[in-house]
Amino acid sequence: MYEEFMRLAAERYSVRRFDGRSVERPVIEKILRAGQLAPTGCNNQPQRILVIDAPESLEKLRRCTKCHFDAPAALLVCHDREACWKRPYDGKLSGDIDASIVATHMMLAAAALGVGTTWVMHFIPEAVRQEFSLPERLEPTALLVMGYPAGDAAPYPGHLTRRELEETVFYNEL
Ligand SMILES: Cc1cc2nc3c(=O)[nH]c(=O)nc-3n(C[C@H](O)[C@H](O)[C@H](O)COP(=O)(O)O)c2cc1C
Secondary structure, eight states: OHHHHHHHHHHOOBOOOBOSOOOOHHHHHHHHHHHHTOOOGGGOOOEEEEEEOSHHHHHHHHTTOSTTTTOSEEEEEEEETTTSOBOTTTOOBOHHHHHHHHHHHHHHHHHHTTOEEEEEOOSOHHHHHHHTTOOTTEEEEEEEEEEOBOTTOOOOGGGGOOOOHHHHOOSSOO
16 A cells, blocks of 8 residues: 555656646546545634636636646635634644645545646635635635646656655654
8 A cells, every 4th residue: 555655646746738638527526535535623624625627717717827737627725714723822723734635635636547737826816816706714725737647748857856854854853
């Protein structure tokens, strides 16, 4: 199981070139089900996900980000500020973290289904809010643009560049 997971994690890369096919709703549903299994603070499940796959919605998306990569579908992963867990000591909200874990589950599930994604943070929050009529309490955390990778899609050269564990992991003291 570990080897399988590692293969999936290693093979996933940000896909920024898609073929013309749309992502079928049952496939999107499978991806959403993986997000549903994600852990969230206090199990509050504050994620609210907008599936964007209609031509007019994709047109709206283009007005929100240049990182749409002409994808045939996208998931806008938001969190409800009023539904997420709040740490009592400093008031920190779990929403962005919860939504990110949900998005990560979905990103990996998509890869397992042969659907390419790119996590996009480079969007204009106000444009998203306006185009998709987000209520005030919803905060967009991540946009997963997705589609079937084009025949010539490939990881960008830096994809496999990862820092050594020694640079990022510390045992017992920093
Ligand atoms: C929080 C976050 C924000 C990101 N925002 C963008 C973005 O706005 N546009 C983009 O093209 N890629 C974006 N990416 C993708 C990263 O650039 C990419 O994951 C990273 O370079 C590693 O490459 P890989 O996904 O191919 O392994 C983002 C990734 C994360 C996790």
